[in-house]
Amino acid sequence: MARRRSNHRFRRVGILLVAIVAGGLLWREVSGSPSASETPARVVIPRGASMRAAADSLAAHAVVGSSRLFRWFAALTGSERAIKPGTYQFAARTGYAAVLDALVNGRGLMHTIVIPEGFDLRDITPLLVKTLGVSADSIQAATTDTAWLHRLDIPTPSLEGYLFPATYSFPDGITAREAITAMLQQFEAQWKPEWTERARAMTLSRHDVMTMASIVEKEARKAEERPLIAAVYWNRVRKGMRLQADPTVQYALPQHVERVLYKDLEVDSKYNTYKYAGLPPGPIASPGAAAIAATLAPADVPYLYFVARPDGSHEFRTTFDEHTRAIAQIRAARRAAERSQGRSSP
Incomplete structure (x- = not known):
């Protein structure tokens, strides 16, 4: 009888130890231990995505340790149907609580903006206004920042030309000055x-x-x-x-x-x-x-001269007379093409 009581006591202690260890592991997953040394992961949550799909994506990017446990945690908190779609950026092992909070409240959302080569400030400003929700006035203030003008040794009143064309991902709530600074830093990084x-x-x-x-x-x-x-x-x-x-x-x-x-x-x-x-x-x-x-x-x-052909390529010439003849030839070819298209039209 004493032996059975002893075995029963050992089993209860074992179960308690397992529960403590499991609870500790779960707490670590919930609270997380973000790694500042690793490159943050970008996770896309499509519109209409299920919690299973979102959790699988988070696990695949090592943001959470277990897709199943994360879904269980979301269900436990009643948030499994409240996540917002978008592009998020998370450090590895962020923790279930922080990740779920970001997904439910839209925190950590990233806004992607493409600045093509050849865009000027008149083109870039409305892109930033629309994508980031900042004001045109704040962009103008940022692009006339005297600190950056001095740093880059720019003699003109604005940073025109120095916002490097690239694809940028900006976090939700970023200011115009922070976005402009990122573009200028990209210019500095790209300059060889x-x-x-x-x-x-x-x-x-x-x-x-x-x-x-x-x-x-x-x-x-x-x-x-x-x-x-x-x-x-x-x-x-x-x-x-x-x-x-x-x-x-x-x-x-x-x-x-x-x-x-x-x-x-x-x-x-x-x-x-x-x-x-x-x-x-x-x-x-x-x-x-x-x-x-x-x-x-x-x-x-x-x-010393060039003139554009209809396809966007150019004819290059050394003298003005050659240039004039090239212009005449291109115009004649264009008119001939237009007449030919007119005849072939129904």
């Missing part, structure tokens, strides 16, 4: 030491490089033509010729136009390179890495 050496060899400041690169970015439609377009403009600069770059006129106008007309060439602005020789005061858009590289490694050609 060899570009600095090359600019020095060409006796150019980084601002000169970024200004020319922005024009090359706006003009080039074919990647292989970037060095050629850069060569044309640097050749014109060396000869003291006006750049006569249409994108600079488009930038100088109060509203964007798809096509520059003769009347537009009269706009009185230092950015109007039909009126003023040399580079404009600063970039007219945000150039990508390829345009910057081409600007610093222009093709070794004597061209």
